[in-house]
Every structure is written in C-alpha cells, then in structure tokens.
Amino acid sequence: MFWRGVIGYLPVNVVQGVVGLLTIVLFTRLLNPAQYGVYALAFSVGSLTQTVLLTWTEAAMARFLATRIEDGRLSDHFATLFRLWLGAAVAVPLACAAVLLTPLHQSLKIAMVAALASTLVNSLMKLTMERRRAAGEVSGAALLTMAQTAGGFLVGLALAFAGLGGAAPILGVGVISAVCVLLVLPGELRRMAGGKFDKALARAYAAYGLPVSMSLILALVLASTDRLLLGAFLDEATVGVYHAGYSLGSRTLDVVFIWLGMAGAPALISALERGGQPALTEAAREQAGFMTLLTLPAAVGLALVARPLADLMVGEALRAGASHVTPWIAASGWLSGVTTYYLLQAFTLARRTPLLIVSMSAPALANVFLNLVLIPRLGLDGALWATTLSYGLGAVAAWALGRRACPLPIPWDILAKAGGASLAMAACVSLLPSPGGLLELALKAGVGALVYGALVLGLDVGGLRAKLSVILRRRAHA
Numbered sequence: 001m002f003w004r005g006v007i008g009y010l011p012v013n014v015v016q017g018v019v020g021l022l023t024i025v026l027f028t029r030l031l032n033p034a035q036y037g038v039y040a041l042a043f044s045v046g047s048l049t050q051t052v053l054l055t056w057t058e059a060a061m062a063r064f065l066a067t068r069i070e071d072g073r074l075s076d077h078f079a080t081l082f083r084l085w086l087g088a089a090v091a092v093p094l095a096c097a098a099v100l101l102t103p104l105h106q107s108l109k110i111a112m113v114a115a116l117a118s119t120l121v122n123s124l125m126k127l128t129m130e131r132r133r134a135a136g137e138v139s140g141a142a143l144l145t146m147a148q149t150a151g152g153f154l155v156g157l158a159l160a161f162a163g164l165g166g167a168a169p170i171l172g173v174g175v176i177s178a179v180c181v182l183l184v185l186p187g188e189l190r191r192m193a194g195g196k197f198d199k200a201l202a203r204a205y206a207a208y209g210l211p212v213s214m215s216l217i218l219a220l221v222l223a224s225t226d227r228l229l230l231g232a233f234l235d236e237a238t239v240g241v242y243h244a245g246y247s248l249g250s251r252t253l254d255v256v257f258i259w260l261g262m263a264g265a266p267a268l269i270s271a272l273e274r275g276g277q278p279a280l281t282e283a284a285r286e287q288a289g290f291m292t293l294l295t296l297p298a299a300v301g302l303a304l305v306a307r308p309l310a311d312l313m314v315g316e317a318l319r320a321g322a323s324h325v326t327p328w329i330a331a332s333g334w335l336s337g338v339t340t341y342y343l344l345q346a347f348t349l350a351r352r353t354p355l356l357i358v359s360m361s362a363p364a365l366a367n368v369f370l371n372l373v374l375i376p377r378l379g380l381d382g383a384l385w386a387t388t389l390s391y392g393l394g395a396v397a398a399w400a401l402g403r404r405a406c407p408l409p410i411p412w413d414i415l416a417k418a419g420g421a422s423l424a425m426a427a428c429v430s431l432l433p434s435p436g437g438l439l440e441l442a443l444k445a446g447v448g449a450l451v452y453g454a455l456v457l458g459l460d461v462g463g464l465r466a467k468l469s470v471i472l473r474r475r476a477h478a
Helices: 002-008 010-030 033-053 055-071 074-089 091-100 106-134 138-161 165-192 199-233 236-304 306-313 316-343 345-349 354-378 380-405 412-430 437-458 461-477
Strands: none
Touching: 010 033, 010 138, 010 165, 010 236, 033 055, 033 091, 033 106, 033 165, 033 199, 033 236, 055 074, 055 106, 055 199, 055 236, 074 091, 074 106, 074 165, 074 199, 091 106, 106 138, 106 165, 106 236, 138 165, 199 236, 199 354, 199 380, 236 306, 236 316, 236 345, 236 380, 236 412, 236 437, 236 461, 306 316, 306 437, 316 345, 316 380, 345 354, 345 380, 354 380, 412 437, 412 461, 437 461
C-alpha cells in the first residue's frame, strides 16, 4: 500500500512543489513586504482556526474509516462525523464578526476574514480527501489535491493582479475549494444514507480527535509564534522577510514530507489493523529509511544553495533577508517533518492521542519563551535560534514518549550513512565557485545530487537499489 501511494501521489508532489515555488516567486514580487506580512499573519490565523474547530473531525475520518468498514457501520460513521463538523463550524461566522470589530487596519481585517471563511470549504475538502486516502482511492485523492493546489494558486494570482493585496492568495484557495466542494460533497453526503448520529461514536471520535487538534494547535503555536512576535516587537515588513525565507525553506521540504505522509499514514494503519505490531514494525522501518534517504540530503542541499535560490525565487525587496533565513528553516523543517510524519504517528496508531498534547507542549512552550527572550535582543536571528532549538526539542520529546505508546523503529544505520553522504556532498559543493543566480543553483544542486546519489547507490544504503527498481517497474506498469 505504501509504494502504491508513493507512486500514485507523485504527480501531487510535483504539482505542489511547482506551485509552492511559484507562490514564492510571484507573490514576493506582486506584494510588497507589508502586504506579504499581512498574508502571513492572516494565513496563520486561518490555520489556527481550522485546527481549533474542525481538524479533529478530519482526523477521526482518517483513523476510523477502516474500523467502520470492518464493523459495517460506515453510514453511521459519516452521519456522526458530518453532524459533529456542522456543530463546530457555526463558530466561524462568530469569529469573522469578532475580527471586524477589532481596531486592526482594513487590509489585515479583510485578509483575516477571508482566511476564516476559507476554513469552512478547506475543511470540507480535507474531510473528502482524508476519506479517499484512508480508503486507498489514490487517484481520486490525488486529482482533488492537484485541482485545489493549482486552481487556488491561479485564482490567487489573478486576485493579486487585481489589487487585493495580502488577501489574494488566501481567497484564491478558498474560491477553488468552494468549487471543488460543490462538485464532490453531494457524493460524500450520500454515504450517510440509512445512517444515524451515534453518541457513542461521537464520544469515541472526540476522545481521539480533540487531542489531535490540541497537539496541532501546539504545532501551530510552534510554527506561528515567531511571526506574531516579530510583528509585535518589530514590524510587518520583517514578518514578510521572515515568511519569505521560511516558505522557501519549509515548503521545499514539506512537499516531500507531505508526499510520503499521504502514502505512509494509511499504510501504517492498514499494517497495524491487519498484521499487528510485527507488520507495523516492518512497514515503519521501510518508511523511515526511505524518508531519511530522501529528506536529509534535501535539507542539507537547501541550506547550501540558499543564496542563489533566493536570488532566483524571491523578490528583490525580500531577497537578502530570505537567503539568511532559509538555512535555519531547512534544519527546522527537517526536524519538523520527521516529527510530524513519522515520530508522532506512534500516538495516532495506538489511539493514545492525549500523549500528542504532552509531546507538543514542551517545544511549543519553549518556542514562546525563547522568542520572547531572543527577539527583543537579537531581532530576526532570535526567531531563527528559537525555531530551530524548539523543533529539536520536539523531535526528542516525540521519540521518547512514542516508545511508550507504539514503538516505531529508528533506522540509525541509514541515518548515519545518509548523514555521512550528506556531509561529503556539502564538502564537494563548498569547493565550487559561486557565480550567483541560476548558474550557481544548477551547478551546486547538480553536483550535490550526483555526489550523494553515487554514494548511497554505490553503498546500496537501506537496499535503495531494490526499492528504486520496484518504483520504476510499477511506474512503467501504471
């Protein structure tokens, strides 16, 4: 199931990667630093609202679908979840009204209301995609994700040209999500036919999903505190610079982690449900090794080409600051991705989601404290130090607590070999000239990939040659 998902979601990975980079390239040029900062702040508010109110239903959809198929209560599953979603969603209009009554300036109000309103259609889309992923409907989930990603970008770009400022990217995703919802929601609602709201199921879903939401709130605190405090202590232009560099670093890595997570999470659940702990351990070891081999050199390489990448991708007003931010975020992004898409799976697999809250509390609280201490003293660098240290603490906490819930293997041998190959890659790249721009980016990225690839394939780290052969055969068959 994992490799079928890896192959099936590869086009999604490509689309999300291209759109993520184009978002940075174009919106950092169309929006000035203050407008880009407005976008960053509103995006954070919208993400936090969706996580607080609605994400717990999305998590329950993914985790319990296989169970409800087995016990024949699928219609009750949908009837219960959609009613729970509707009850939580009524708070969104109240949040919009509260924003309109605040003394914020008009452009920020508009962007925040757009972000809040978009959470409704975005969450309905997420429910649909989680259902399809959990059911193994790879092509359906992939098509929806690609339509939402590419369509949202294009509409947002048009709105930015129309002069909507920081609200444009958010509105673009919201509009396309609404269109997609109109197309797919009727079919999803028909799955409720003959079903009824079940209080026992609702309690089970809440007991599982609410801790997931709370842990994600803490993750958002971890990811958003720096922007909010930079805006409070400094200004929106600094937030824009930070967000540009953060996006350049995190989105590049997120594309790979999300791709692996789309395929990996349903495969781990299926392995556990069908084969118990032995099957889970085998599947998890395979996933963790493959994730390490792909993402560790990507993070190191991103740090090595931060300056030419920023020259190429980021608008001139934000370029210098973004190139300074990106290497730090490459480290933070790798720690965050490994934690989110592998280490934290231990708690959802064991259905011990309250431990997610414990695991995320330490880095979230540390991030708030470190930002409060370091930003007034070090400015932008203070936020970078705080972010990297906090994500490191989060990885250690997730690993330590996860061993008590559902032990997942750590491929230490692959980690050591991939780390050694990445260091060799970095040493070779550091010897290359730095002509700047596209030429430097292509030269360093190409040499780095060749060096790393030759090392890990030559040593056959983690049986990589056999895995690549499987992927290529299945891709050719598809």
